[in-house]
Each structure stands twice: as C-alpha cells, then as structure tokens.
Amino acid sequence: MTGKVLGIVGRVYLALILFFLYAPILVMAAMSFNASEFYQLPFAYSGEWYERLWSNRAILSAAWRSIWIAFVVTGIATALGTAAAIALFRYDFPGKKVLRALLFPPIAIPWLIIGTAMLIFFFGIGLGRGTPTVIIGHVALALPYVIVIVSARLATFDATLEEAARVLGASPWQVTKRVTVPWILPGIVAGGLLAFAVSFDQFVVSYFLSEPGDATLPVLIYTSIRKGFTPEINAISTLIIAVSMSVMLLAARYSNFGGER
Amino acid sequence: MAEVRVENLTKTYGPLKALDAVTLDFRDGGFFGLLGPSGSGKTTLLRAIAGFVIPDDGRVLIGGEPVERVPVEAREIGMVFQSYALFPNMTVADNVAFGLDVRRIRGAERDRRVKDVLDLVQLGDLGQRKPHQLSGGQKQRVAMARAIVTRPRVLLLDEPLSALDKALRVEMQVELKRIQREVGITTIFVTHDQEEALTLSDEIGILRNGRLVRHGPPREVYNNPRDAFTARFLGEANLFSGSLEAGGLRLPDGALIPGATTAMVAVRPENVQVSASEPSGPIRLRAEIRRRIFAGAMGTLILDRHGEPIKAIARDSEFAELPDNGRVWLSWREGSAIPVENAPN
Ligand SMILES: Nc1ncnc2c1ncn2[C@@H]1O[C@H](COP(=O)(O)OP(=O)(O)OP(=O)(O)O)[C@@H](O)[C@H]1O
Numbered sequence: 001m002t003g004k005v006l007g008i009v010g011r012v013y014l015a016l017i018l019f020f021l022y023a024p025i026l027v028m029a030a031m032s033f034n035a036s037e038f039y040q041l042p043f044a045y046s047g048e049w050y051e052r053l054w055s056n057r058a059i060l061s062a063a064w065r066s067i068w069i070a071f072v073v074t075g076i077a078t079a080l081g082t083a084a085a086i087a088l089f090r091y092d093f094p095g096k097k098v099l100r101a102l103l104f105p106p107i108a109i110p111w112l113i114i115g116t117a118m119l120i121f122f123f124g125i126g127l128g129r130g131t132p133t134v135i136i137g138h139v140a141l142a143l144p145y146v147i148v149i150v151s152a153r154l155a156t157f158d159a160t161l162e163e164a165a166r167v168l169g170a171s172p173w174q175v176t177k178r179v180t181v182p183w184i185l186p187g188i189v190a191g192g193l194l195a196f197a198v199s200f201d202q203f204v205v206s207y208f209l210s211e212p213g214d215a216t217l218p219v220l221i222y223t224s225i226r227k228g229f230t231p232e233i234n235a236i237s238t239l240i241i242a243v244s245m246s247v248m249l250l251a252a253r254y255s256n257f258g259g260e261r
Numbered sequence: 262m263a264e265v266r267v268e269n270l271t272k273t274y275g276p277l278k279a280l281d282a283v284t285l286d287f288r289d290g291g292f293f294g295l296l297g298p299s300g301s302g303k304t305t306l307l308r309a310i311a312g313f314v315i316p317d318d319g320r321v322l323i324g325g326e327p328v329e330r331v332p333v334e335a336r337e338i339g340m341v342f343q344s345y346a347l348f349p350n351m352t353v354a355d356n357v358a359f360g361l362d363v364r365r366i367r368g369a370e371r372d373r374r375v376k377d378v379l380d381l382v383q384l385g386d387l388g389q390r391k392p393h394q395l396s397g398g399q400k401q402r403v404a405m406a407r408a409i410v411t412r413p414r415v416l417l418l419d420e421p422l423s424a425l426d427k428a429l430r431v432e433m434q435v436e437l438k439r440i441q442r443e444v445g446i447t448t449i450f451v452t453h454d455q456e457e458a459l460t461l462s463d464e465i466g467i468l469r470n471g472r473l474v475r476h477g478p479p480r481e482v483y484n485n486p487r488d489a490f491t492a493r494f495l496g497e498a499n500l501f502s503g504s505l506e507a508g509g510l511r512l513p514d515g516a517l518i519p520g521a522t523t524a525m526v527a528v529r530p531e532n533v534q535v536s537a538s539e540p541s542g543p544i545r546l547r548a549e550i551r552r553r554i555f556a557g558a559m560g561t562l563i564l565d566r567h568g569e570p571i572k573a574i575a576r577d578s579e580f581a582e583l584p585d586n587g588r589v590w591l592s593w594r595e596g597s598a599i600p601v602e603n604a605p606n
C-alpha cells in the first residue's frame with residue numbers, strides 16, 4: 001500500500017519538476033509560431049517571426065558570431081583540456097594535487113564575479129574588450145569542464161597500456177595517438193560538446209567582454225529585450241534552446257555510454 | 262638477440278633501496294629466472310632494463326652497448342606484463358601488429374609476420390577476436406606473440422603466468438619454453454614460483470632487499486645454496502645450527518651431526534628419513550611426530566624437535582608404519598647436510 005502511495009507521490013513530483021522546467025520553454029516555443037504579436041489566443045499558426053529573423057541583420061550577424069566563437073572556443077578548450085588531463089594523468093610533479101583542486105572552484109564561482117574579474121584583468125593587461133578577449137574568456141570558462149570530463153574517462157584507463165606501447169616501439173606521441181586518445185575519445189567528445197554549450201550559451205562574460213558593436217547572440221537578445229519584447233525573440237530563443245539541448249543530449253550520451261565500450 | 266648485462270645497478274626510493282648494486286650477466290639466448298620475495302626488486306630490475314626506471318647508479322648494457330641514452334621505444338625489447346596489457350579496442354591481429362605498425366612495416370610483410378607469430382603461439386584462427394573474447398591462456402599467448410613479432414633483442418616477462426590456474430600454468434610453462442627455444446631470444450623471467458623458475462631456467466638469480474644473493478644454474482644453486490636464505494627460499498630446508506666441534510656440529514640438545522664443517526647445515530625435506538626404530542648410521546636425531554599430511558602420491562610429515570619444526574617428504578606409503586604420534590628417529594645420508602651460512606637480514 002505505502003509503496004503504491006509513494007510511487008504516485010514520486011510520479012507527481014517528477015511531473016511537477018518537468019512541468020516547471022519545460023512549461024515556460026514550451027509556451028515560448030508555441031508563441032514563436034503564434035501569429036499574434038501580443039500573445040493573444042486562440043493560437044493561429046504563423047511562420048512570420050522566423051521569416052523576420054532571416055531578414056534581421058543584427059540577429060543574423062550576432063548568431064553567426066556566437067557560432068564561430070563557440071567553434072573556436074571548442075577547438076582550443078578541447079585541445080588544451082585534453083592535453084592538460086593527459087599530463088595530469090601521466091606525470092607526477094610538485095603541486096599536482098593543488099593544481100587539480102584548483103580546477104573545480106571556477107565551475108562553482110558565479111559567472112558575474114568571474115566576468116567582473118576578467119574585465120578588470122583584461123583592462124589591466126591592456127587587452128581591453130573585443131572578440132579575442134571574449135574567446136579567451138570563454139576558453140577559460142570551458143577549460144575546467146573539459147579537463148574534469150576527460151580526467152574522469154582517463155581514470156578508467158590502464159596506464160600499463162601506455163608502457164606496453166612504449167616497449168613495442170611507439171614514441172610518446174604515437175602512444176598518445178594510437179592508445180590513449182582512442183580510449184578517452186568519448187570523454188573528449190563529451191568535453192568538447194560541453195565547451196561548445198558553455199561558449200554558445202554564455203551571457204555574462206560575453207556581455208562584459210564584448211564591444212557594443214559586435215555582440216554575441218545572448219548579449220543581443222538581452223539588449224533587445226530591454227528595448228521591447230518582440231516574438232522574434234521567442235523565435236531565436238526557441239532555436240537556441242533546440243541547439244543547446246541537442247548538444248547537451250549528445251554530451252550526456254557520450255559521457256554515459258562512453259564508460260562501457 | 263643479444264646478451265644483457267647490468268652493472269652495479271642501484272635504485273633508491275627515499276630510504277628504500279629497491280636495487281642495491283646488482284651486477285649480473287644474462288647470456289645470449291639464455292632463459293634467466295629471476296626469483297625473490299615480494300618487494301625484493303625483481304620488477305624494478307626488469308623496468309630498469311626496459312628503460313622505465315632510471316637507475317641512480319650503475320648501467321645496463323644490451324648487446325655490449327650501454328643504453329642509458331636510449332629511450333624505451335628504441336631499446337628493441339619485448340615485454341609481457343602480468344596483466345597482459347592487451348589494447349582493448351584492437352583485435353588480436355592488430356594487437357600483435359602494433360609493433361610492426363609503429364615501425365611502418367606494412368602490407369604483405371606485416372600480414373605474413375602476424376600470421377607466422379600467431380601460428381607459433383597456436384592462435385592462428387583467433388586474429389579477428391577482441392581481447393575481452395579470449396581466455397586467460399589465450400591472452401597470454403597474444404601477449405607473447407605481440408612481444409616477439411618485432412624480433413626484439415631481449416624478452417622481459419614479469420610474472421606472465423601468475424594470473425593462470427595451476428593446470429593452465431603448467432601447460433603455458435611448456436609453451437613458453439618451446440617458443441623461447443624456437444625463437445632463441447634472451448629471456449628474463451620473473452616469477453614467485455620457485456618450481457617454475459627451476460623447471461624453465463638455464464640460470465636463476467635470487468634477489469633479496471634489492472641485493473642479488475645468489476645466481477647460477479638451477480641445479481647448482483638448489484644443491485648448494487650456500488646461505489640459509491637461499492636454502493629456505495629455493496625449495497624447503499630444515500636448518501640445524503649449533504657449535505662446531507672436532508667431530509662435527511653439536512646441537513644445543515647435545516646431539517651431534519658428524520662430518521659437518523659449518524655452524525649451520527640445511528637438510529632438504531626429501532632427504533630426511535624417519536623411522537620408528539633406531540637407525541644404524543652415524544646421524545641419529547630424535548623428534549616427535551606432529552602431523553601427517555596426505556597429498557596424493559607424496560606425503561609430508563611435520564615433526565617437532567625441541568620446539569623447532571622439521572619437515573620430511575616421502576612417498577606416502579613410507580610413512581605407513583609410523584605411529585600417528587610419538588617419538589621417532591631422524592637420519593639422513595651423510596652428503597645430504599648442506600653447509601650454509603647464516604644469512605644476515
Ligand atoms: N615507484 C616507486 N616508488 C616508491 N617505491 C617503489 C616504487 N617502485 C617500487 N618501489 C619499492 O621498491 C621495492 C621493490 O619493488 P619491486 O616492485 O621491484 O618488487 P618485486 O620484487 O617486483 O615484488 P613483487 O614480487 O611483489 O612484484 C618495493 O619495496 C617497492 O615498494
């Protein structure tokens with residue numbers, strides 16, 4: 001009896017969580033296809049807002065900037081993060097434990113504070129605002145995620161395999177390429193997808209570090225909302241959510257199923 | 262093929278001497294069995310030869326050439342790990358071909374050498390399997406094949422058979438020896454199992470606390486261990502110590518072992534004769550039977566002499582007429598008492 005009651009309570013609880021998580025998103029997605037500019041019901045289908053997106057140059061160029069920045073950040077953060085994770089795995093050096101521990105706090109520090117700190121720092125070193133600064137900032141944000149995910153995968157790797165490859169005549173680079181990387185590939189992919197998401201969805205740090213003229217998509221959306229809310233924003237937001245969720249689902253798939261292959 | 266020599270090889274980890282001035286020659290084409298208790302430095306010695314351990318002092322020579330400047334991958338060594346260390350995402354054939362691939366040996370030559378070596382280890386049909394689809398003995402063979410396909414100058418085996426059960430281990434010992442003979446490669450073989458070392462090796466060496474205490478042909482080392490540690494470590498030994506007199510070795514209880522020339526002698530359990538009636542020879546010691554252990558054809562008798570345990574091994578039937586408990590006589594033929602030094606710890 002109690003088991004059954006608990007089962008029902010559990011299901012209701014789960015349903016509530018999913019409802020509060022996804023209801024706003026679903027409403028927004030629905031409204032992006034609604035003809036009325038003022039969210040009036042009954043619902044009448046229209047692709048108008050998406051068509052308007054197409055001709056909105058500001059949004060298009062911001063979207064394009066967000067995408068290419070995310071790709072560049074993903075490339076840099078994945079390469080650096082993987083190399084760092086392998087180095088942490090392979091070599092013992094003084095301060096290794098401290099370094100490893102220092103990777104976690106940036107994940108927990110509020111982005112607002114990191115953003116402020118970065119702004120002060122980049123002005124301090126004379127780099128100022130701009131796209132290169134945004135990229136550096138994003139890489140710094142994404143790097144710990146990649147290192148942590150790849151390290152988790154490396155923890156399941158048998159280091160004797162590297163020794164076996166060495167005696168068989170493989171140079172350290174060949175060992176990395178032929179033995180280590182194939183094993184941790186799911187971790188690298190998952191880390192890369194997460195790095196992409198961190199960059200593509202990043203608002204605070206981008207807002208602080210980008211120049212007013214070349215905003216990324218989230219920054220542009222924020223500034224547009226302050227001027228006035230249009231259903232176009234619904235449309236672009238729906239697209240962003242679709243992209244981000246696909247990326248995250250892929251990342252989850254790789255980090256979960258990677259373990260058993 | 263090449264001979265290997267280590268000279269004065271020393272490696273310390275903090276206060277611990279994992280290797281302590283080890284000097285040793287491994288004959289070209291020979292099968293060298295390396296023995297020693299856990300932590301005595303066997304793996305460290307192998308890893309120093311392979312190049313994974315950088316010695317603090319001393320050097321390694323392969324084929325007469327010092328190799329301290331040669332990185333692991335250029336030393337042309339074959340190594341079989343205790344865990345086999347097969348690459349899990351590659352097939353058996355690709356595992357075996359790994360050493361060829363990194364040497365850019367391709368095409369027909371690669372395929373032929375992989376096939377030949379898989380035939381040699383009798384795994385001809387399993388090339389397309391993945392390592393997780395193999396039994397322990399098959400993994401072992403793949404590891405062997407992978408190690409020798411590049412025709413290395415030396416083969417290093419670190420307890421390659423210890424993960425196998427007894428019957429399979431004996432089978433693989435025979436295999437290992439056959440393969441080593443066919444290829445004729447200088448082999449250094451680490452094992453915990455002294456019987457394995459005695460059966461397989463042309464020469465054995467015994468390490469203790471990083472020091473080489475004894476080396477030589479197995480029969481010679483077994484028959485003349487020289488010190489108490491080696492006597493006990495290699496096979497079993499009953500040790501008798503006392504004071505040296507003109508007539509022999511006087512034990513603390515007054516009994517005499519005539520003919521002994523050292524303050525300590527070792528007697529192998531298989532040489533101890535146990536009888537209910539007083540023996541006629543000059544060697545006569547009294548002891549109490551404690552336990553009789555039946556193990557198939559052979560039996561073991563545990564006796565007690567003034568609190569010291571004594572072990573005797575013979576065909577079980579020979580113990581048949583002895584009482585289950587009580588006092589008996591021990592004796593042995595005069596040459597059976599091996600003079601040994603009391604090894605310091
Ligand atoms: N990397 C290391 N750091 C510190 N100590 C080490 C290291 N490698 C080995 N040792 C120590 O050196 C000693 C010799 O180790 P080694 O592995 O050579 O022993 P072994 O004879 O192979 O033992 P076993 O039979 O248990 O494999 C041990 O006391 C071990 O703890």
Ligand SMILES: [Mg+2]
Nearest residue numbers: 303304305419
């Ligand atoms: Mg060992």
